[in-house]
Amino acid sequence: DINMGCPMGKIVNNGDGAALMRDPERAGRIVEAVVRAVPVPVTAKFRRGWDMGSCNCVEFARVLEQAGVSAVAVHGRTRAQVYGGQADWNCIRQVKEAVSVPVFANGDIWKPEDAVRILRHTGADGAMIGRGCFGNPWIFRQAAAALAGEPVPPLPSLAERCDTAVRQFELAAEARGERVAVLEARRHYCWYLKGVSHSGYYKERIVQMNTLEDVYQVTRGIKRDLE
Structure with a gap:
């Protein structure tokens, strides 16, 4: 292509x-x-x-x-x-x-x-x-x-969406290294939170992530506070 x-x-x-x-x-x-x-x-x-x-x-x-x-x-x-x-x-x-x-x-x-x-x-x-x-x-x-004219399935729960995001970043880390993957995750994770109420605090934390451990900590907080 x-x-x-x-x-x-x-x-x-x-x-x-x-x-x-x-x-x-x-x-x-x-x-x-x-x-x-x-x-x-x-x-x-x-x-x-x-x-x-x-x-x-x-x-x-x-x-x-x-x-x-x-x-x-x-x-x-x-x-x-x-x-x-x-x-x-x-x-x-x-x-x-x-x-x-x-x-x-x-x-x-x-x-x-x-x-x-x-x-x-x-x-x-x-x-x-x-x-x-x-x-x-x-x-x-x-x-x-x-x-197909079928009922449109709803979005998964926020917790499942976060798990999908984390898996994406883990796969990226395996392919391109943790540093690059987390830098990309700063932007991508914010997309996953689009439309989620009261997510501003965590978006600010997301753009400061440097390691996968930071990703895991942010994710735990999102699940605890926003689910």
């Missing part, structure tokens, strides 16, 4: 990510080269366009399809919007109508019902959930239930 949608300055300033939307022919050559070089399907993600003056996602999708891409994912914001404002689902529908490869719709899927809405609106083949899963990995099973 080739990410041609990243809007961050350190990426686009190198001509990568969403900057490739300013040069569709070059993007097409990249896809074509990768398709020739690897034995697996090649997909690409991109945005509505660089800015509101160059919303070229339909043209871009056609170029990538011609280059041999197997599927595309479209984020309904321009690079200039970064993650602000509202995603335009209409442009995703236009891409779906313009190409024959599968299209995945991305942008503003914050709750399970949004997955249903974006697929109905765009006619896309699937929904890609991005920031909506931060601190809420359960949104995937919830969205699957909503799409």
Whole structure:
């Protein structure tokens, strides 16, 4: 999967990510080269366009399809919007109508019902959930239930959500070392507490964590005081 949608300055300033939307022919050559070089399907993600003056996602999708891409994912914001404002689902529908490869719709899927809405609106083949899963990995099973017309399962208890967060950080520590894992946990754990009443005190403690033992102490406090 080739990410041609990243809007961050350190990426686009190198001509990568969403900057490739300013040069569709070059993007097409990249896809074509990768398709020739690897034995697996090649997909690409991109945005509505660089800015509101160059919303070229339909043209871009056609170029990538011609280059041999197997599927595309479209984020309904321009690079200039970064993650602000509202995603335009209409442009995703236009891409779906313009190409024959599968299209995945991305942008503003914050709750399970949004997955249903974006697929109905765009006619896309699937929904890609991005920031909506931060601190809420359960949104995937919830969205699957909503799409199947089944009752949406509730979120687990706060204690179970905390246990899941801790397991995430432990796995990260095994893979990348405790220091890096805990630094990342400072941000991730706060996502798990989004919407939890009276969690401000523990969010302040979370951003000061340095070790897994700090993680365990914070977790014990959350379970004791906020459950």
